[in-house]
Amino acid sequence: MSDELSRTPLYDLHVELGARMVPFAGWEMPVQYSGIIEEHLAVRNKAGLFDVSHMGEARVRGKDAAAFLDAIMTNEFSSLQPNHARYTIMCYPDGGCVDDLIIYRIFKDEFLICLNASNAAKDIAWMNSQVGNWDVQIIDECSQWAQLALQGPFAEKILSSLTDLKLDTLKRFAFVIGEVAGAPNCIVARTGYTGSPGFEIYVPAAQGSAVARAILEKGKPDGLLPIGLGARDSLRLEAGYPLYGHELSEKISPIQAGLSWTVKFSKPQFIGRDSLLRQTEKGVVSKVMIYSLNDRRIARPGATVFSGDQAVGEILSGTLSPVLNKPIGTALVASGINPDTLTVDIRGTRLPLQITQIPFFK
Amino acid sequence: MSNVPSNLHYTKDHEWVKVEGDGTVTVGITDYAQAALGDVTFIDLPKVGKQLESADVFGTVESVKAASDLYSPVSGEVIAINSSLNDTPDLVNREPYEKAWMIKIKLKSAAELDKLLDSSSYQSLL
Numbered sequence: 001m002s003d004e005l006s007r008t009p010l011y012d013l014h015v016e017l018g019a020r021m022v023p024f025a026g027w028e029m030p031v032q033y034s035g036i037i038e039e040h041l042a043v044r045n046k047a048g049l050f051d052v053s054h055m056g057e058a059r060v061r062g063k064d065a066a067a068f069l070d071a072i073m074t075n076e077f078s079s080l081q082p083n084h085a086r087y088t089i090m091c092y093p094d095g096g097c098v099d100d101l102i103i104y105r106i107f108k109d110e111f112l113i114c115l116n117a118s119n120a121a122k123d124i125a126w127m128n129s130q131v132g133n134w135d136v137q138i139i140d141e142c143s144q145w146a147q148l149a150l151q152g153p154f155a156e157k158i159l160s161s162l163t164d165l166k167l168d169t170l171k172r173f174a175f176v177i178g179e180v181a182g183a184p185n186c187i188v189a190r191t192g193y194t195g196s197p198g199f200e201i202y203v204p205a206a207q208g209s210a211v212a213r214a215i216l217e218k219g220k221p222d223g224l225l226p227i228g229l230g231a232r233d234s235l236r237l238e239a240g241y242p243l244y245g246h247e248l249s250e251k252i253s254p255i256q257a258g259l260s261w262t263v264k265f266s267k268p269q270f271i272g273r274d275s276l277l278r279q280t281e282k283g284v285v286s287k288v289m290i291y292s293l294n295d296r297r298i299a300r301p302g303a304t305v306f307s308g309d310q311a312v313g314e315i316l317s318g319t320l321s322p323v324l325n326k327p328i329g330t331a332l333v334a335s336g337i338n339p340d341t342l343t344v345d346i347r348g349t350r351l352p353l354q355i356t357q358i359p360f361f362k
Numbered sequence: 363m364s365n366v367p368s369n370l371h372y373t374k375d376h377e378w379v380k381v382e383g384d385g386t387v388t389v390g391i392t393d394y395a396q397a398a399l400g401d402v403t404f405i406d407l408p409k410v411g412k413q414l415e416s417a418d419v420f421g422t423v424e425s426v427k428a429a430s431d432l433y434s435p436v437s438g439e440v441i442a443i444n445s446s447l448n449d450t451p452d453l454v455n456r457e458p459y460e461k462a463w464m465i466k467i468k469l470k471s472a473a474e475l476d477k478l479l480d481s482s483s484y485q486s487l488l
Contacts, residue, residue, distance in 0.1 A: 035455075036426045037401045230426060296404035296451065297424060304396065319401045321424050327403075347422065347429070 010055035025118035046223035047152035057214025062136035091272030144206020151198030181214035183207035195239025240359025372484035
């Protein structure tokens with residue numbers, strides 16, 4: 001990977017808006033504009049616009065496209081209807097994760113895959129290495145798309161005023177293709193990474209900035225704000241969504257991450273099936289837990305988790321939940337430990353972890 | 363642009379120091395520092411009576427993004443802490459030079475004040 005940071009088609013807009021730009025996964029991205037907490041609350045209460053153009057895209061096309069995806073993904077794609085999307089994990093044979101993905105069925109024989117920015121090149125290389133005799137073509141479209149996420153209770157009202165696409169009947173994880181704010185061939189999906197209602201919009205790269213400006217302008221009266229990566233992280237943690245490299249990795253399987261629902265053992269074969277089945281039947285060595293702290297201090301990734309004097313795990317993610325007004329996050333904890341005994345070491349102070357089964361925001 | 367009041371002294375670690383003229387100083391963090399930290403969520407301050415040497419860590423300021431140590435600009439005894447920051451740490455973001463003062467120190471040696479930066483020297487670091 002080169003040291004040169006990539007810029008999204010919205011780079012100039014971020015600078016104009018006064019964003020603080022930081023390096024992220026090889027990209028120069030806005031971490032915040034007005035402030036993480038203010039931006040977070042705008043998404044929960046009004047609306048927010050995210051530039052997620054750093055995410056990668058790959059098209060999988062060919063007679064065997066659905067069967068190929070069934071063979072390399074944990075979830076099932078032969079049963080997915082066109083104009084619908086599905087979340088999945090792509091695993092190695094040992095059950096570790098190559099990446100977590102959303103896959104859109106465009107036509108019967110054509111899918112568009114959304115890739116994590118840090119994994120895009122690795123994912124495409126991995127998929128190519130698995131093609132074998134399947135009749136599929138994998139096309140790298142990473143540089144062809146700008147991706148915007150419009151999230152929050154007013155998202156539908158704002159987007160409806162910029163497109164003739166029918167959004168009110170669009171179900172969760174369904175998508176339509178058409179013109180948005182004058183840009184043709186946009187993919188508008190009712191998906192998101194915040195827990196609030198909203199859309200993810202794929203815009204041809206050249207029109208990305210113009211569409212973002214139109215949305216910001218149209219949403220201003222409703223309190224729409226541009227949202228950076230800082231609030232993207234606190235929003236996804238409140239909603240309980242994993243982030244690759246934290247709750248999922250080459251070392252943390254979907255079973256450990258609590259994502260068994262994405263693993264379809266009903267399929268006779270797929271990469272990782274044997275390992276994941278063994279983990280399901282025999283149990284996992286450690287698993288991801290969601291916690292909150294009754295404190296103001298935030299537990300940072302890598303902080304040690306204890307049960308009594310025994311180190312039993314580590315923090316994977318940590319932030320402040322602006323909705324709960326307390327620190328939340330995730331930890332990887334050895335199996336068989338009583339969750340009521342868990343503490344985290346924050347700079348020499350042990351604080352009790354309040355473990356919860358359900359996300360903080362639904 | 364960061365606000366750097368001309369009546370205060372500064373350190374390269376982005377603390378400000380107000381010389382009260384009675385052998386004490388008041389210490390906080392600068393507008394530049396609060397902007398770089400982002401939303402402040404927690405501030406850990408020392409107990410009154412603590413003896414500090416210049417450049418000792420006297421506390422921690424934590425934002426959504428990161429935790430940063432606070433360094434004492436001078437040597438002396440902590441004679442007061444701003445306990446209102448326990449409940450409203452975001453004062454640091456809103457009024458870094460006024461309401462969000464952090465500690466008051468009784469100076470061990472007034473000569474240490476000469477090592478502090480004036481506003482124009484501090485401004486030139488930003």
